[in-house]
Structure formats: structure tokens, C-alpha cells
Amino acid sequence: MKLALVVPGGVDRDGERRVIPALLALIERLSGHHEVHVFALHQEAGPGEWTLGGAHVHNIGERWTRVRAIRALRREHRRAPFDRIQAIFSGSCGLVAVAAAWSLRVRSLVHVAGGELVALHGIGYGGRRRWTSRLREALVLRAADAVSAASTPMLDRLRELGIAADRVPLGVDLRAWPPVAPRRRDRATARLVHVASLNRVKDQATLLRALSLLARDQPAFTLDVVGVDTLDGEMQALAGELGLAHRVRFHGFRTQRELRPLLVAADLHVMSSHHEAGPLVAMEAAVVGVPTVGTAVGHLVEWAPAAAAIVPVGDAEALAGAIARVLGDEALRLRMALAAQQLAIRQDADATARAFEDLYRQWS
Numbered sequence: 001m002k003l004a005l006v007v008p009g010g011v012d013r014d015g016e017r018r019v020i021p022a023l024l025a026l027i028e029r030l031s032g033h034h035e036v037h038v039f040a041l042h043q044e045a046g047p048g049e050w051t052l053g054g055a056h057v058h059n060i061g062e063r064w065t066r067v068r069a070i071r072a073l074r075r076e077h078r079r080a081p082f083d084r085i086q087a088i089f090s091g092s093c094g095l096v097a098v099a100a101a102w103s104l105r106v107r108s109l110v111h112v113a114g115g116e117l118v119a120l121h122g123i124g125y126g127g128r129r130r131w132t133s134r135l136r137e138a139l140v141l142r143a144a145d146a147v148s149a150a151s152t153p154m155l156d157r158l159r160e161l162g163i164a165a166d167r168v169p170l171g172v173d174l175r176a177w178p179p180v181a182p183r184r185r186d187r188a189t190a191r192l193v194h195v196a197s198l199n200r201v202k203d204q205a206t207l208l209r210a211l212s213l214l215a216r217d218q219p220a221f222t223l224d225v226v227g228v229d230t231l232d233g234e235m236q237a238l239a240g241e242l243g244l245a246h247r248v249r250f251h252g253f254r255t256q257r258e259l260r261p262l263l264v265a266a267d268l269h270v271m272s273s274h275h276e277a278g279p280l281v282a283m284e285a286a287v288v289g290v291p292t293v294g295t296a297v298g299h300l301v302e303w304a305p306a307a308a309a310i311v312p313v314g315d316a317e318a319l320a321g322a323i324a325r326v327l328g329d330e331a332l333r334l335r336m337a338l339a340a341q342q343l344a345i346r347q348d349a350d351a352t353a354r355a356f357e358d359l360y361r362q363w364s
Contacts (some may be wrong), residue, residue, distance in 0.1 A: 276297040
């Protein structure tokens with residue numbers, strides 16, 4: 001098949017920075033069996049083309065992006081017709097994919113992978129905050145020939161909107177992340193890890209407040225925070241105010257190769273997000289034998305209670321209690337780690353590619 005994938009970005013030329021790891025793994029696997037063209041809306045400011053993971057990347061760039069993306073798809077289709085056009089993320093990507101597919105009489109697929117279905121007005125996040133966005137999503141998702149999403153909570157949101165969808169988790173590349181068996185803690189100081197950009201959606205403020213509560217009863221712990229800081233040092237300042245400066249290390253951005261040792265060395269992965277479609281990092285942690293304690297979002301809802309511990313969004317006290325409970329019961333921590341690892345391995349990047357290929361073939 002000749003496939004078009006429409007993405008917001010995540011396909012940088014160097015394959016390490018400004019990338020979406022699960023997307024790269026998918027591209028590599030699809031390119032092994034199909035001719036794949038990736039149309040990136042905003043990877044770089046100006047138009048450009050390069051090869052990545054066996055696929056041809058067409059970067060659209062700024063200014064009239066959606067119109068020029070549809071034109072680029074039509075131009076490539078004239079060279080040799082596409083069999084399927086798929087958007088990874090809805091929003092603008094979904095609109096481009098569905099509009100181009102409709103004009104070319106090609107089947108379209110949309111994978112909902114972010115905040116397209118939520119409206120978090122308090123933090124200015126989500127694709128359903130404005131009526132124009134709600135109308136766009138309604139049109140795109142109903143016009144698509146197939147819709148998919150990573151987790152059951154996302155499918156539930158789609159069902160509420162009257163959209164039938166397939167569950168397709170974006171899995172871990174086990175070639176880059178070979179599994180590591182869960183390990184018993186061999187040190188008094190517990191090592192926690194949190195991997196996410198510092199922003200309002202990930203809600204690191206709740207996580208830090210939870211850790212300040214945890215410090216009262218669990219004096220021996222550290223936290224490694226990995227992610228780009230979009231809040232101009234606000235979380236570092238809050239850590240200092242809460243007396244956590246000596247416990248929390250902010251590492252900034254790390255490549256996948258740099259991230260892996262931090263996850264492998266951890267005893268517990270912690271999350272505090274308001275919303276997640278996945279997330280991939282919980283699967284990465286699980287693959288290397290580290291369980292997750294976090295808010296009730298995405299995969300964690302599916303995995304709890306056997307393979308994850310969850311608490312209500314924004315509840316620092318409950319989060320502190322859940323972390324303390326898991327750290328205080330080594331048998332429980334190891335059971336959770338093993339259960340999560342088994343789930344993550346079954347839903348790896350190979351399984352993701354197979355699931356999408358099944359969707360592509362359903363009209364053959």
C-alpha cells in the first residue's frame with residue numbers, strides 16, 4: 001500500500017530531538033511493508049523534505065498550513081495514488097487528512113491522540129473549549145472512515161459523542177527498550193521518576209505538593225523530573241518553597257537513550273496529569289520493570305488496581321497516600337510492576353503497527 005500519515009510534528013531530521021518516539025516506531029514498521037509518506041504540519045517553520053525511518057517526510061511549515069498540506073497530499077497522489085490517508089492526532093491533522101481523502105476518494109483514518117476531546121477551561125487546554133473546535137471535530141470524526149484512540153477512557157469520550165472507535169495503544173519499541181525484569185528495592189532511599197514537559201496539563205504542582213506531604217512520613221526519597229520546562233522555572237521555585245529542593249532534580253529534556261537509564265534506576269514512576277490519551281511513558285516504565293502511581297487518566301485507568309495505582313485528578317493528599325502505600329509494600333510494588341510489564345509488552349510497537357494495518361485492510 002501507499003500510505004499517507006498526517007502529523008503535527010514529532011519527526012525531526014535527527015530522529016532524537018523534537019520527536020514522538022511511538023510515532024517513529026510506527027513509521028519504521030509501516031515502512032518495512034508499505035510506501036509511507038509523512039506530512040508534518042509544523043515540524044519546521046519552512047517547507048522541506050527528508051527521509052526518516054524509511055519514510056519520506058514532507059514538512060509543510062507555517063502560513064496557510066492546512067491548505068498547503070492538502071495541496072501537497074494531492075500533488076503526491078498524482079505521482080502515484082495513495083491507498084489510505086491517516087491522521088495521527090485529530091484537530092488540524094484530522095481535518096487535513098479527511099479533507100484530502102474526500103477530495104481524492106481515498107479511505108481516511110483518524111487516531112485521536114491528545115486533548116482533542118476535552119475542555120479544561122481552568123488551564124486553557126483542550127480541543128472542545130470553543131464551539132468552532134467542537135464543530136470541526138464533529139465533522140472530522142464523522143467523516144473519517146475509521147477512528148481509533150489509545151485507551152478505554154478515550155473510547156468512552158468518543159462513544160459519548162456518538163463515535164464508534166477502535167482501541168489502538170501506541171506501544172513501546174522493544175528494540176530500543178528491551179524489557180528488564182522488575183527488581184526488588186536494595187536501598188533505603190526510594191527513587192521516584194516523573195517524565196513529562198513542565199506544563200499545566202501535567203500538573204507538576206500537585207505532584208510536588210503530594211511529595212511535600214509524603215516527606216512527613218517517608219523521609220528517604222528522591223525524584224528525577226525529565227521534561228522541557230515551559231513554565232520558566234515555576235516548578236523549581238515551588239519545589240524550593242515546599243522544602244523539596246534537596247530531593248527533586250530537574251533534568252530538562254533528555255533523548256530516549258538518555259532517559260532509559262533514569263527509568264531503569266527508578267523504583268516508582270509517578271504522574272499527576274489532568275489528561276492523558278496514553279501515555280507512552282507509563283508503558284516505557286512498565287517495560288523496564290517500574291510500576292506507576294498517578295491520576296486516573298488513560299492507560300492507568302485500564303491498568304488499575306492490579307497494574308497501577310490511581311487517585312483522583314488534582315488530589316495531592318490521595319497521591320501522597322498512594323505513593324506511600326506502594327513504597328511501603330514491596331510485594332505489592334513488584335506485583336504491580338510485573339502485571340504492568342506484561343500488559344506493555346503485549347501492546348508494543350509491533351502490535352500497534354499490526355492493529356493499524358488491520359484497519360487499513362478492512363476495505364480491501
